[in-house]
Amino acid sequence: MPSNPCHALFGLGALLLAACSSPPSAAPPGPTAPREDLCPEGFADCDGDSDNGCEAALLTSVESCGACGARCAGGDGATALCAAGACTLACDAGRADCDGDGGNGCEVLVAEDPRHCGACGVTCADACWNGTCDAAVLAGELRLPTFLGIDATGLYWTNQGTGDAPDGSVMRLDPGGGEPVALAPEQELPGPLALDEAAVYFAHARGLAAVPKAGGEVAELAAGTRGVTALAVDQGALYWVEAGTPPAFEDGGLFTLPLGAEPGAAKVMLAAIPGAASGVALDAGHVYVTARGTGAADGAIYRVARDAAPPSAPDRLHEALAAPRALQARGGALWLIEGRGIATFSPGSPLRRVVPDLPQIPAQLAFDDARVFWTTAREADGQVQSARLDGSxxxxxxxxxxxxxxxAVDGTNVYFSLAWNGGPATGALVRGPKGP
Incomplete structure (x- = not known):
């Protein structure tokens, strides 16, 4: 037997050899320093525990960002992050780090700071509302405000209400501001509206009605009307479309009624419109109708002569469209929302997609002489946008x-309704500057 038994164990490895060669009286070794050089790039053994290996991801670890023990600190309105081995901040919603000082976190409330309105460095002339400069809430605590109309006499809109009771209304706000006035209170689900010189015409759950702009008695119009999705008024007559009965929507149509007809007079069908009629617009000689269709891209645009003997067969001008709606006539052309974009055409010409493939789906349109404006009805990140009439x-x-x-828009402002903010009376009517 060898004089030193440890020599016989040499072949079992350097670890046993080191143990055998240590003096029996030596103290046990203490903890070793982290060995980052033995770890893959971007990782380190920061706790010195070989059992869990190189546990620290130096590129993303808030506790060891770039090196062991380099802890990232958060701040007011901010969460600490480690990105590519460097500490940074993630600002809470509605806040920003505008001074570049991570020590005080994300110090700015961009929803209300007129020096940093919506983003750092955006300065308002007056106030900052919801990240928008110089905007103002004209009316609050509204019950689902939806469709807007505007002319020289004021701003008009419908509050749809909850539907559980006739708690909707048709509203008016004078051009100079002040308190909104309920022209037609206690209505059941009022929706689309149209204006002429004297009255506001609107659809509701049971049909159509009119109320004088100056206030007065509400007159019920057109017996047997249901499911109205759009209406227009011109040349002494009211025109509207009814979507029909789901799921096929085969019994929808275009209807009219002279404005001088007795209240509750029978409506006149100008044309049957299959496939969920969704919009109506007028020019001097024709009525135009969009139908959404029942599939992904089977919508269409129809035309009916105003003087055609009812009911007439409509001309199909365009087809294979993606959910066409919100039809309007502007400056000799027809405009509409189609799919995720905005399109236009003149009678007899191809459809032209002016603003295609928007990241958010448009809801309603408005125009001035130079631009088209639209809303995008989303829960928390809805927008009000515009483009020039050529799409730029x-x-x-x-x-x-x-x-x-x-x-709606006028010479200097854009007006929009916020329909819902989590409760039945959380809607609002807002005015903001159009900009240059």
Whole structure:
């Protein structure tokens, strides 16, 4: 037997050899320093525990960012992050780090700071509302405000209400501001509206009605009307479309009624419109109708002569469209929302997609002489946007909105309704500057 038994164990490895060669009286070894050089790039053994290996991800670890023990600190309104081995901040919603000082976190409330409105460095002339400069809430605590109309006499809109009771209304706000006035209170689900010189015409759950702009008695119109999705008024007559009965929507149509007809007079069908009629617009000689269709891209645009003997067969101008809706006539052309974009055409010409493939689906349209404006009805990140009539110069006028829906414009402002913010009376009517 060898004089030193440890020599016989040499072949079992350096670890046993080291143990055998240590003096019996030596103290046990203490903890060793982290061995980052033995770890894959971007990792380190920061706790010195070989059992869990190289446990620290130096590129992303808030506790060891770039090196062992380099802890990232958060701040007011911010969460600490480690990105590519460097400490950074993730600001809470509605906040920003505008001074570049991580020590005080994300110090700015961009929803209300007029020096940093919506983003760092955006300065308002007056106030900051919801990240939009110089906007103002004209009316609050509204019950699902939806469709808007505007002319020289004021701003008009419908509050749809909850549907559990006739708690909707048709509202008016004078051009100079002040308190909104309920022209037609206690209505059941009022929706689309149209204006002429004297009255506001609107659809509700049971049909159509009219109320004088100056206030007065509400007159019920057109017996047997249901499911109205759009209406227009011109040349002494009211025109509207009814979507029909789901799921096929085969019994929808285009209807009219002279404005001088007795209340409750029978409506006149101008044309049967299959496939969920969704929009109506007028020019001097024709009525135009969009139908959404029942599939992904089977919508269509129809035309009916105003003087055609009813009921007539409509001309199909365009087909294979993606959910066409919100039809309007502007400056000799027809405009509409189609799919995720905005399109236009003149009678007898091809459809032209002016603003295609938007990241958010448009809800309603409004126009001035130079631009088209629209809302995108989303829960928390809805927007009010516009573009030139040729599709260029896309601009965002307000963002981070709760279900913006109706929209109207005048010479200096854009008006929009916020339909819903989590409760039955949380809607609002807002005015903001159009910008240059």
């Amino acid at each position: 110069d896309l601009a965002t006028h307000a963002r981070n909105l709760s279900y913006p829906w109706g929209i």
